[in-house]
Amino acid sequence: MQRRHLLAAAAATALAAPRLSSAQQRYGAGSKTLRFIPESDATVQDPHWTTATVTRNHGYLVYDTLYGQADDFSMHPQMVEGHVIENDGKQWTITLREGMTFHDGEPVRAQDVVPSIQRIAKRDAFAAELMATTDELSVVSDRVFRFRLKRPFALLPNALGKTGTSMPAIMPERLAKTDAFTRVNEIIGSGPFRYMKAEHVDGSLAVYAKYDKYKPREGGGQGFTAGPKITHFDRIEWRIIPDPATAAAAMTSGEADWWQQPSLDLMPMLMRNRDLANMIQDVSGNLGCLRFNHLLPPFNNPAIRRAALAAVSQEDCMEAVAGADKSLWKANVGPFPPGTPLANEAGIEVVSSKRDYAKVKQMLAEAGYKNEPIVMLVAGDYPTQNAMGIVAADALKQGGFNIDLQTLDWGTVVQRRAKKDPVDKGGWNIFITNLTGTNNFDPASHLGLRGNGDKAWFGWPNAPKLEELRQAWFQAPDLDAQKKIAEQIQLDFWQEVPYLPLGVFYQPTVYNRKLTGIRSGFPQFYDVKWAS
Numbered sequence: 001m002q003r004r005h006l007l008a009a010a011a012a013t014a015l016a017a018p019r020l021s022s023a024q025q026r027y028g029a030g031s032k033t034l035r036f037i038p039e040s041d042a043t044v045q046d047p048h049w050t051t052a053t054v055t056r057n058h059g060y061l062v063y064d065t066l067y068g069q070a071d072d073f074s075m076h077p078q079m080v081e082g083h084v085i086e087n088d089g090k091q092w093t094i095t096l097r098e099g100m101t102f103h104d105g106e107p108v109r110a111q112d113v114v115p116s117i118q119r120i121a122k123r124d125a126f127a128a129e130l131m132a133t134t135d136e137l138s139v140v141s142d143r144v145f146r147f148r149l150k151r152p153f154a155l156l157p158n159a160l161g162k163t164g165t166s167m168p169a170i171m172p173e174r175l176a177k178t179d180a181f182t183r184v185n186e187i188i189g190s191g192p193f194r195y196m197k198a199e200h201v202d203g204s205l206a207v208y209a210k211y212d213k214y215k216p217r218e219g220g221g222q223g224f225t226a227g228p229k230i231t232h233f234d235r236i237e238w239r240i241i242p243d244p245a246t247a248a249a250a251m252t253s254g255e256a257d258w259w260q261q262p263s264l265d266l267m268p269m270l271m272r273n274r275d276l277a278n279m280i281q282d283v284s285g286n287l288g289c290l291r292f293n294h295l296l297p298p299f300n301n302p303a304i305r306r307a308a309l310a311a312v313s314q315e316d317c318m319e320a321v322a323g324a325d326k327s328l329w330k331a332n333v334g335p336f337p338p339g340t341p342l343a344n345e346a347g348i349e350v351v352s353s354k355r356d357y358a359k360v361k362q363m364l365a366e367a368g369y370k371n372e373p374i375v376m377l378v379a380g381d382y383p384t385q386n387a388m389g390i391v392a393a394d395a396l397k398q399g400g401f402n403i404d405l406q407t408l409d410w411g412t413v414v415q416r417r418a419k420k421d422p423v424d425k426g427g428w429n430i431f432i433t434n435l436t437g438t439n440n441f442d443p444a445s446h447l448g449l450r451g452n453g454d455k456a457w458f459g460w461p462n463a464p465k466l467e468e469l470r471q472a473w474f475q476a477p478d479l480d481a482q483k484k485i486a487e488q489i490q491l492d493f494w495q496e497v498p499y500l501p502l503g504v505f506y507q508p509t510v511y512n513r514k515l516t517g518i519r520s521g522f523p524q525f526y527d528v529k530w531a532s
Contacts, residue, residue, distance in 0.1 A: 028254055029514045029530050032234040036523070037247050037259040040381055041203050041240045043411030045195065046184040047167040048120050051447055051457060052414050053436060056165045057260075057523050060225065061208050061236065062103075063169035063189030066094070066113070067161025068226030071520055075157035076226040078217060079108065079170060079190070081143075089152030096143045099215045102172050103194045110145040114138070115176035116169065117160065122180035124166035126445040128455075129474065130159040155444065155474075163225050163521060164439025165447070190214070192231045192526050203409075206238040208525075216526075224521050232517075232529035242381035242409070251276060251510060258511040260523050263383045264322045270510055277513040280506050281520055284337045284437025285330075288317055288388050288502025289448060293429050294461040295420055298374070303367035305497035311360045311399035312392050314351055318503035320387040329505040334490045335449055337437035337504055341479060342486035347494045351501070360399035371402050375423050377431040379410035388502050389432040417458045431458070437504070438521060442482075443470045443489060448499045461498040 038057065044050045047059030068078035077083070083094040100108040114137055121131040131137070136148040147156065160168050169189060170176075178184050187195040193208035200206050216228040239256055241247040244263035250256035252273045262270060262278075270276055290312065292299035299305055318329035332352040336342040374396070378389030386407070393405045408416070413431055421427040440446040449470065450456040451463025469489045476482040511518060517527035 028257070029512065031530075033237060034233045034235070034258065034525065034528065035237050035239055035256045036525075037241050037250065037256050038206075038238045038523070039261045040242070040379070040410040042206060042238075043202070044183065044414060045187045047169040048123050048171075048180065049183050050414060051165040052410075053165055053434070053522065054410070056167050058195075058206070059167040059169050059189075060191065060522075060524055061193040062187055062191045062195045063167065063171070064100075064191045064229075065161050065168050065225065066170065067157040068222070069158075069161055069163045069224050070222035070226040071224050074222075074226075075161050076222055077157075078161060078226060079113075083157075089154065090149040092147040092149070092156055093140065094145055094147075096145075097215070097217070098143070100190050101213050101215075102190045103188045103211055104172065105213075106172060107142070108170065108190050109142045109173075110139045111142070112173045112176060113145055113170055115173055116171050119171075119176050119178070119180045120166065120168050124162075124168065124445070125447070125450050125457075126155075126159045126162055127166075127168060129444065130156060158444070161225070162439070162445055164436065164445050192216075192229050193236060203242075203411075204240055206240070208236040208238075210234045223519060225524070229524075229526035231526050233525065236525050244383055254512075257515060258509070258518075258523075260509055261382075261384070261507055262510045264328065264505075264508070265383075267508060267510075275513055276510055278508040278510045279518065281509050281518070282436060282438055282507065282522065283520070284340060284441060285504040285506050286384070287333070287335075287337060287435040287437060287440060287504050288314075288321070288384075289433050289435050290388075290392050290500035290502055291417075291431050291433060291448070291457075291459045292461075292497070292499060293427070293459055294498070296423065296427060296429060298367075298369050298372050299429055301367055301369075302496060304364065304369055306495070307360050307363035307367060307369070307399065308396060308401065309350060309494070309497050309500055310363060311355065311357065311401070312395045312500055312502065313355050314501065314503035316395065317388045317391050318505055320391045321384045321503075321505050327506075329503055331503045333501055333504050335440075335446065335493050335501060336486060336490070337441050340437065340441040342442055342483060344483065344487050344490055346487040346490040350494045355395070357398045357400075364400050369400070373402050373404050373423065374429040375427070376403055376405050377413050377416060377428050378405060378407050379413050379432070380407040381409045382434075384434065384505065384507070385410075385432045392432065392500070392502065420460070432502075436522070443473045443486075449489065449493070451496065451498065459498065461496065463492075463496045463498060465492050466496060466498070 042054045042058040066079045067075045081095045081097045121127040133153045175184050192214045194211050196207040248266045314331035322328040379385045393403045417431045447457040451461050451466035453462040473485045514531050516531045
C-alpha cells in the first residue's frame, strides 16, 4: 500500500503544476497529431532482431505483413492478394497486391519478400519451423513467390502474419539481406507511417509521419492486424515518460492523448477525470516471466531452477502488480494463458501450493548451490516488471539465493540480456519480463517453451524433450490431440523450468474519451481518430 500512496501523492503534486495553454491549442481533440505514451522507448527499431514488445508496436506503424490476424485469431491476406494451394498442400503460390511501395518509393516485390522471410526465420521460432518444412522458397515474378514444402503446413499464413514479437515484417531486399544477427538501422517499410529518424530523441521522443502513398487493403475490416489500415492522423508522437506520476499528469492535463500502460495504482485517480476512458486491449493478458540464463551457474542446474520455482509465489507477484482486485490478475497458471485452448491443470500444484522457504533451502543444499551471486535484471521504468522483480527477488533471498538486484531502464535490459558473457563481464543470471498472451498461447510461437539451445530465446535452454513434444504438437491431427500434448509439455515444463511463470495480469490502457477506433490487442494507430 505504501507504494500506491506515494504514487498517488506524486501524481497529485504533478497535477497541481501550471500547464501552458498553447500545448492544448497545438494538440488535443481535432488535432492531426496524436500524442502517445508508450511502454518504453524503442531502443531497437529492427522488428526482426528483438522480442521486445515495444519494437513490435513500432514495427506495425512502419512495416506491413503478408497476412493479418483478425480478432477471432483467424488469418487473412494483408499484403497478399491471394494464394493457390496445390500438390496436396505441399505447394503454395502467393501473389502480392498491386501498387504497394516502400517509404523510399520503390515498389514492393517478391524479391523483397523472399529474403525478408528468410531473415525472420533465423530470429523467430514459428518462421523457422515453416522454413524447416520448406524444400524451396523462390521468386516466380515481381508479384509472385512460391513455397515448395516437404509436407503440408497449414499454419503457413499464421507464421507469416503472427502478431507477436519478432514481427514478420517485409523489408526492401537490400535491407532484408542484412545478417539476421546484425541490426538493420535504416528503418524503411511499406506500412501506413514513416519513421522520422531525424526527430528521434533517445529516451524522450519518437515520431512517425503518415505515408501518403500507403495503399490500404480493400474490403471490410476484420480487426486486430487484418483488413484495411486507414490512417486519420498526419503525425504520431511517442512521448517516452518513464515516471508514472508524470505520465498521469500529462493525461489528466490534456498534454497526452493515450497512455499505453498506466500504473494500476493510479487507475482510480485517472478514472475520476471525465475526459478519460479505459479498456483492456489484450484479453489474453500478460504473463509474468522470470527468465533464467541456462548457460551460466547456478541456473545451468535444473535442480536449482526447481528450487527457485518453489520459492516464488505467483499470488504475491500479481498482487504487487495489480493489488487486491482479482479481476485484474490470475495466479496458479502454467505456460499457457488462462482461457486459451491449451491452458490446463497438469502439475499445477507446483505453483499453487504454499511456499516453504526451509524446503527451498534444503533443495538448494541438495542441488549443490555454492552461494554464487545472482545478477537479476529488472526494468525500473516498467512498473509491472519492477513490482514483480522486487517481490521475486525478496522471495529468492528468503529461500537462500544470493541475489544482486540491478534496476535498469528497459532498453538497457533488452541490450544486456542478449549477452552470453560471464556475470563479471556484463552477463546476467535472471531478467524479468512479460510475455503477451497473444504471442504465447501455443507451442508454435511461445518464446519461453523453446529448448533449442543457442537458437532459443534469451536464456538459451537446452531441453530436448520439450522440443520433441513441440514437434509432436505440430503433427497432431486435431485440437483434442493438441490438448493432450500440451499437458505433457506442461508436465515437462515443471521439471525443466525454462522460466518461472509469475502469473497473468490484465493491463488497461487509458485514452482521451474523444478518441475512437482503438483496436484490440496491442497499440495500433490506424483507424484511431477523433470522434466527430
